[in-house]
Amino acid sequence: MRNILTALFIFSTGIFASAQNNMGTRYCNYNDLNASKYSPSELDLGNKHAQIGINSYIWMGxxxxxxxxxxxxxxxxxxxxxxxxxxxxxxxxxxxxxxGLDFQLLGVAVQFKTKSEKKLAFSLGVNERSGTSFLFGENFLKLALKGNKQFAGQRVDLGPASLNVNYLREYAVGAAIPVIGKEDGFGIRAGVRLKYLAGIGSIYMRPANGSMYTDPEGRFIDFDFNYKIQTSGIDNINLWNSNGKGYGADAGLTVFLNKYLQFTTSILDIGAVKYDKEVTTYERSGQVKYEGLIISRFFGSQKYSTDTLAQIFDPIKTKGGSYKTPLSTRLVIEGKIKTPRTSKKDDQTYNSNTIFFTYIQGFQNLPGSTTKSFFSIGYNHDFHRVFNGGVLLSAGGYNKKAVGAFFSFKIGQSFKWGFSSDNLTGFIFPQHGKGADFATNISVAF
Known part of the structure; x- marks a missing residue:
């Protein structure tokens, strides 16, 4: 048993960890199709007319x-x-x-220019998205590892506890258009992505409550508990059949103060998936007094059954019905400071240095978001026609501290391939790091 616990513990903390925000993709590929999933108003192909993008991101923390x-x-x-x-x-x-795992199966963007040189960009994407999150209170693990004797004479809270798993396929169309002004002066650009969601499978559990009281002399334990778990498509997972459907949206607004400074506000993953096929609900609430099993009855002691404690883990099972799994909605506020430079070879203007400041706030503890605020600062240097790269520092979310890096190389002005990790801390400062994540991005522009 201890070997199993060891394996689970290492898997949960040492393989991949804690960076569900994919900052490396945002900082290394800003303005392109791959990054626009996180900042829809910033889709801008520059002087290109079309782009194909592929990206993947894996994280655990x-x-x-x-x-x-x-x-x-x-x-x-x-x-x-x-x-x-x-x-x-x-x-x-x-x-x-x-x-979680986020993989873009298809990504295409096209851009048109109006007579007044305003750029209108449109995108189409198909993404596979899966994620899980598990929330538990400190007393829950203390009870599991050291028993209830440590809580003698106390009523302790065993919550909150929740388990959420969601696997869906996302079909998205997006657009980014100028609203007023222009990008080399004051201007505003708006963007939106509308999504149809095909739910493959889900486990949804709202935060459950529970408490326990242990008699000082160990004669009995009182449990109060209340939980509800809803599942769909878990017993027979089929990647080509959906058990639910829903709709979602991303929206953003970018304000250009001048050619060197801009701010972007985005709200991501608004919406939910409604599951109505192969639905099973497990729920239980109430109170249980566990007095153990007394073998000897010589002194008139009453014999109690251990089945009373098992009631907690024997929920009422119901087939059918429906439920909604909300998406991991989060607010993103980002600022950029840029230093444009003009290439001597082709007179193209590009951003040789860019500094980023990002704040992200989730509204629920769900796969891909937390209620803990997240802050990040990044720096990107662009070597025109060759490669670009940089570093980032972050705090909050899944980590107190994190150090990451990103880079991409170019072939001509059309092909770009990048790699990034938001969290390399475990390899540099093991006592502070919670592991690592990884992302890769490929784009071809025409």
Missing amino acids: NTTFDYKTAKEIYQKGLIQNQDVNKILSKLNKENLFGA
Whole structure:
């Protein structure tokens, strides 16, 4: 059992971690099709007329355990008592684990210029999106690892607890158009992406509540509990059949103060998926008093059954019905400071240096978002016609601190291939890092 727990712990903390925001793609590929998934108003192909983009992003993370702790326990092979104490010492009041994969199967953008030289950009994309998140309170894990004796004489809160899994296919159309002004002076550009969502499978659980009281002399335990879990398409997953459908939208507004300074505000993933096929609901609420199993009855003691405790884990199961899984809605506010430069070879203007400031706020703890605020600062240097790259620092969200890097190389002015990671901290500062994520982007412009 301890070997299994060790494997789960390492998988949750040491392989991929904590960067669901894909900042490297935003900073390295700003204005192109791949980055416009996160800033719809910034889709701008420059002097090109069309672009094809492919990108993928994988992440996994937690808000609690660092890479160094995971590595030390992994090297031991077993979780020992001192390791349990170390794990418990790192718990927060609320702890969140998450993982996800975002893969763009198809991405196409076209751009037209009006007679007044205003650029109108339109996009079409098909994306595979999957994610999971698990929220639990500190007392939940303390109870699981060290039993209830530590809580004798206390009523402790075992919540909140929630588990959410969602796998969907996204069909999106987008547009970015100038509203007023121009980009080399004061101007405003607006963008929107409208999405049809095909839900493949889901587990949805609103935060559950529970509490426990342990008699000081250990004679009984009182449990209060209330939870509801809804699932669809879990028993028989078929990637080509949807069990639900829904609609979503991204919207954004970019304000150009001048050619060197701009601000963008975006609201991402507004919407939900309604699942109405292969739906199963598991729910239970109430109170249980567990008094254990007394073998001897010589002194008139009453014999109690252990089945009373099992009631908590034996929910009422209902088939049919429907439910909605909300998307991971989040607000993004971003600023850019640019230093344009004109190429001596072709007289094209490009941004040789760009500094980014980003704030992201999620509204629920769901796959891809957290209620913890996220901040990031990044720097990108562009070597015209060769490659560009930079670094980023971030805090909040799944991490207290994170260091990342990104770069892309170019072949001519048409082909661009980039790689990025928002979180390399575990390889540089193991005691602070929560792991790593990875993204790759390919684009071809015409």
